Amino acid sequence: MTTATTTTGISSRQIGRNLPRLEGREKVTGRAEYTHNLRLPGMLHGKVFRSTVAHGRIKSIDVSAARAVPGVYRVVTSEDVLKVIPHPYYGPAFHDQPILAIGKVHYVGEPVAVVLAEDPHVAETASALIVAEYEELPAVYDEVEAAQNKIVVHDELKPAGTFADLKHLKGVRGTNIALDYQLRKGDVDKAFGEAAHVFEHEFRTQKVLHLAFEPFVSIADYKSNRLTLYTASQGPSFVRTEIARLLGWPENRVRIKVPFLGGGYGAKLYIKLEALVTALSMIAKRPVKVSLPMEEVFYTITRHPMTFRIKSGVDKNGRITARRCEVFWNGGAYADVGPRVAQKSGFTASGPYDIENVSIDSYALYTNQPPAGALRGFGVPQLVWGYESHTDMIARALNIDPLEFRRRNIMREGGKHATGTPLKDAPIDKVLEHLAARMNWTKPLDRGTGTLRRGRGLAIAIKAVISPTTSVAIVNVNADGSAALYCGTVDMGQGSDTAMAQMVGEILNIPAESVNVVPRDTDFTPYDMGTLGSRSLFHMGHAVKLAAEEARDKILALARDLGLPEGTNYSVADLFQKRYGMQAGNIVGTGVYKPDYIPPQPGTGLTPNVTPFWMVSGVGAEVEVDTETGHVHIARLLNVCEIGKPINPKICESQISGASMMQLGFTMFEKMHFDGGQVTNASLADYKIPGIHDLPVTFENETIDTYQTNGPFGGKGVGEVPTFCVSPAIGNAIDDAVGVRLTELPLNPEAVLRALRAKQNRPIEDA
Amino acid sequence: MTAMRTISFTLNGEQVSAQIASHHSLLEVVRNDFSLYGARESCGQGLCGCCTLIVDGRAVSGCLFLAAFADGTTVETVEHLDRDNVLDPVQEAFIEEGAFQCGFCTPGFVLMVKQLLDEHPDPDDERIRDYLSGNLCRCGAYPEIIRAVKSAAHKRRAGKPA
Numbered sequence: 064m065t066t067a068t069t070t071t072g073i074s075s076r077q078i079g080r081n082l083p084r085l086e087g088r089e090k091v092t093g094r095a096e097y098t099h100n101l102r103l104p105g106m107l108h109g110k111v112f113r114s115t116v117a118h119g120r121i122k123s124i125d126v127s128a129a130r131a132v133p134g135v136y137r138v139v140t141s142e143d144v145l146k147v148i149p150h151p152y153y154g155p156a157f158h159d160q161p162i163l164a165i166g167k168v169h170y171v172g173e174p175v176a177v178v179l180a181e182d183p184h185v186a187e188t189a190s191a192l193i194v195a196e197y198e199e200l201p202a203v204y205d206e207v208e209a210a211q212n213k214i215v216v217h218d219e220l221k222p223a224g225t226f227a228d229l230k231h232l233k234g235v236r237g238t239n240i241a242l243d244y245q246l247r248k249g250d251v252d253k254a255f256g257e258a259a260h261v262f263e264h265e266f267r268t269q270k271v272l273h274l275a276f277e278p279f280v281s282i283a284d285y286k287s288n289r290l291t292l293y294t295a296s297q298g299p300s301f302v303r304t305e306i307a308r309l310l311g312w313p314e315n316r317v318r319i320k321v322p323f324l325g326g327g328y329g330a331k332l333y334i335k336l337e338a339l340v341t342a343l344s345m346i347a348k349r350p351v352k353v354s355l356p357m358e359e360v361f362y363t364i365t366r367h368p369m370t371f372r373i374k375s376g377v378d379k380n381g382r383i384t385a386r387r388c389e390v391f392w393n394g395g396a397y398a399d400v401g402p403r404v405a406q407k408s409g410f411t412a413s414g415p416y417d418i419e420n421v422s423i424d425s426y427a428l429y430t431n432q433p434p435a436g437a438l439r440g441f442g443v444p445q446l447v448w449g450y451e452s453h454t455d456m457i458a459r460a461l462n463i464d465p466l467e468f469r470r471r472n473i474m475r476e477g478g479k480h481a482t483g484t485p486l487k488d489a490p491i492d493k494v495l496e497h498l499a500a501r502m503n504w505t506k507p508l509d510r511g512t513g514t515l516r517r518g519r520g521l522a523i524a525i526k527a528v529i530s531p532t533t534s535v536a537i538v539n540v541n542a543d544g545s546a547a548l549y550c551g552t553v554d555m556g557q558g559s560d561t562a563m564a565q566m567v568g569e570i571l572n573i574p575a576e577s578v579n580v581v582p583r584d585t586d587f588t589p590y591d592m593g594t595l596g597s598r599s600l601f602h603m604g605h606a607v608k609l610a611a612e613e614a615r616d617k618i619l620a621l622a623r624d625l626g627l628p629e630g631t632n633y634s635v636a637d638l639f640q641k642r643y644g645m646q647a648g649n650i651v652g653t654g655v656y657k658p659d660y661i662p663p664q665p666g667t668g669l670t671p672n673v674t675p676f677w678m679v680s681g682v683g684a685e686v687e688v689d690t691e692t693g694h695v696h697i698a699r700l701l702n703v704c705e706i707g708k709p710i711n712p713k714i715c716e717s718q719i720s721g722a723s724m725m726q727l728g729f730t731m732f733e734k735m736h737f738d739g740g741q742v743t744n745a746s747l748a749d750y751k752i753p754g755i756h757d758l759p760v761t762f763e764n765e766t767i768d769t770y771q772t773n774g775p776f777g778g779k780g781v782g783e784v785p786t787f788c789v790s791p792a793i794g795n796a797i798d799d800a801v802g803v804r805l806t807e808l809p810l811n812p813e814a815v816l817r818a819l820r821a822k823q824n825r826p827i828e829d830a
Numbered sequence: 831m832t833a834m835r836t837i838s839f840t841l842n843g844e845q846v847s848a849q850i851a852s853h854h855s856l857l858e859v860v861r862n863d864f865s866l867y868g869a870r871e872s873c874g875q876g877l878c879g880c881c882t883l884i885v886d887g888r889a890v891s892g893c894l895f896l897a898a899f900a901d902g903t904t905v906e907t908v909e910h911l912d913r914d915n916v917l918d919p920v921q922e923a924f925i926e927e928g929a930f931q932c933g934f935c936t937p938g939f940v941l942m943v944k945q946l947l948d949e950h951p952d953p954d955d956e957r958i959r960d961y962l963s964g965n966l967c968r969c970g971a972y973p974e975i976i977r978a979v980k981s982a983a984h985k986r987r988a989g990k991p992a
Contacts, residue, residue: 084930090936091924091936092909092921094909184853273968275934275968276872276932276935277934278872357873357875720971720974723970746873755958
């Protein structure tokens with residue numbers, strides 16, 4: 064393999080290669096670098112002491128017994144934090160989350176104090192000796208109840224000021240509503256009045272979490288004018304900006320280093336442990352590591368539970384003429400990115416359908432639960448559960464085939480989405496038809512006999528990538544012709560390093576294997592908004608492509624300067640040699656990408672350009688339901704995704720199957736159980752995630768042949784799109800099999816059996 | 831002060847000893863005293879398989895295996911597999927089939943698959959699923975893992991003289 068670039072060379076196509084991941088050898092030998100593994104000289108371990116009440120005023124915190132334990136270095140409370148960081152509140156949308164609880168606690172599990180010790184076992188033992196007393200306050204857990212504002216979680220709202228649509232909430236008191244997003248198109252009330260049929264349903268989703276196998280971990284090393292953070296983060300640039308703000312420092316004194324992540328899925332965004340370890344290191348004047356045990360991951364960030372009220376008017380021809388959506392997002396005690404979930408997903412709540420009159424209200428709500436944030440889809444999988452179940456229920460009620468009903472109502476290329484943004488490179492019809500063909504929809508299904516009944520279902524969905532966001536990349540060509548890429552996209556398993564290297568290789572005409580993707584370090588890697596929302600391949604991909612093109616153009620210019628004819632076969636190394644008289648110098652290309660965007664009009668949510676690209680997917684499911692036990696066996700799961708041109712088809716397929724498996728867990732069994740705000744199943748022993756036995760018998764992952772016109776090399780993101788339709792496709796299949804409709808996740812045997820028994824008029828009584 | 835004691839064992843082919851307290855897990859010892867980071871603590875309950883270690887030829891959950899019980903045993907970690915800088919066929923197959931995403935659970939899977947193939951050189955799908963049901967992958971790379979097991983089985987058979 065050659066590592067040298069050539070000015071022309073033999074074409075080595077890198078786009079579309081099924082290149083195994085560049086870091087594969089490190090990962091299979093156990094030598095890949097994770098923050099989990101890092102130790103620094105003189106490092107202390109922090110053990111967090113957490114609130115046991117969901118809402119209360121802190122009366123006292125007695126740390127004397129903990130402090131007396133031999134080996135304890137220090138016990139830290141918010142009193143100590145306030146001395147080093149006077150305004151210790153952080154968050155991407157609201158500055159509402161304190162580093163350690165100040166005055167009040169807002170959920171069970173909120174960090175109240177930290178024990179520092181060289182031996183993590185000592186810190187753990189001592190933390191159990193801390194005694195906190197609270198004056199308990201009434202708590203609110205349910206999102207719909209929270210919207211009534213009878214119990215208020217925060218005394219006053221504190222928007223971060225970075226988002227225009229949150230400014231009107233500054234200083235507002237007496238409310239739990241952290242965002243009230245509206246979309247208004249046409250006149251829904253008039254259309255409901257004129258509709259032949261009106262359907263109204265309510266759907267709910269449960270609280271689930273990411274459960275990345277590398278639990279949250281951060282290390283801070285504070286020196287008097289310098290801070291280095293080693294952290295498992297999906298967004299090093301955001302961490303730097305936010306920590307610099309907390310410290311009142313310029314960004315160049317804060318350094319964020321991020322190796323590989325042991326999973327992320329949206330959990331490791333924004334600030335998690337980074338502000339805490341920073342304060343601890345400032346107080347201790349030593350490096351401090353906080354590495355959460357799995358139990359505490361359940362108290363850090365989760366997905367949003369949601370209640371979705373959806374009402375549709377349908378004309379006599381089976382066309383949907385009006386749709387009203389009311390979505391209540393349970394954001395937990397701190398907003399995190401919840402307001403963005405409420406808005407950026409909220410505007411797609413009417414689904415992939417062409418509807419004349421649409422009204423959407425989407426509310427981000429505070430409750431006294433552990434905070435909720437982004438999880439693989441920014442709320443879209445929850446919405447799709449609602450609207451695609453609703454779609455099937457309408458079709459069945461009208462006695463129209465569910466596929467045919469969708470055919471009549473989907474948006475078509477060139478049409479306009481409810482926001483007013485034209486639909487481009489979003490072939491909903493192609494996804495639907497591919498699904499129909501592969502499911503043999505026109506052929507009858509073996510429906511089973513006796514207590515085993517079979518059914519099938521499908522669902523389709525759309526999402527818009529979050530906009531507007533910025534990515535910057537640098538490509539550095541060394542004097543021997545080898546190349547390095549500096550980009551802030553974090554490889555947490557999605558294979559971004561490999562895909563980005565393929566793009567650099569394509570432009571510089573070198574094998575992707577030879578490109579060094581520099582580990583993320585904000586002292587070197589330039590700005591990136593974050594590895595989230597399927598934005599990286601598109602946004603960072605563009606920046607990387609531009610940077611590589613600039614480097615290539617400079618190489619060509621150098622050749623011209625040296626008087627070489629066009630198409631010379633001088634190697635890049637020869638050019639440097641000729642230019643500098645020795646192996647010396649660099650050629651640096653930079654690329655910046657930010658798509659065009661027009662903010663939605665306040666009140667109506669309308670805009671001609673809400674997103675640079677859409678994501679479309681569909682799922683077909685065949686299930687077998689045991690009517691005696693309620694057990695649902697997934698006989699077939701077909702994922703169909705529209706992902707533009709895959710840069711690395713094999714990695715894309717693995718993203719699709721992996722995301723679908725994760726959503727299968729959220730659909731069939733995953734659920735955090737609560738008792739008075741306390742999670743009662745905060746461990747892998749009590750919270751089941753998909754294992755190898757949960758693989759559907761037939762599990763197919765397919766893409767349709769498309770090209771994203773404005774994407775880098777025709778590509779776009781793939782990390783979220785496979786999650787959207789899994790839940791409703793299975794829910795619809797269960798209805799098809801046994802005629803019961805579940806409106807709340809998960810679809811576990813208990814829920815199915817209860818529904819079956821209720822249908823038979825012999826409901827299961829609660830004990 | 832916690833009472834410390836010395837244990838001696840064979841670690842990746844070398845005779846070693848370590849000062850341990852009674853509550854230390856073998857996982858902590860291989861990581862903290864010998865800087866072997868391939869085994870990791872994730873669930874802390876012996877359910878996910880990220881901490882898999884081989885003790886006297888059998889896979890154990892390193893997070894639950896008390897270091898005191900390792901005294902006099904032979905311990906192997908994933909780092910032992912490529913000691914001669916040559917990948918084990920299981921590792922090769924995992925790379926080729928893309929049988930991982932984030933890689934955090936991968937060393938545990940690699941060690942379990944190696945043990946599976948030592949016992950059952952040509953496992954069918956059912957046996958693969960049963961044998962690996964104690965290892966979890968949150969990225970959901972199960973289809974690729976099953977393909978990698980089959981590919982590794984094939985490589986091992988092809989590599990051995992008939």
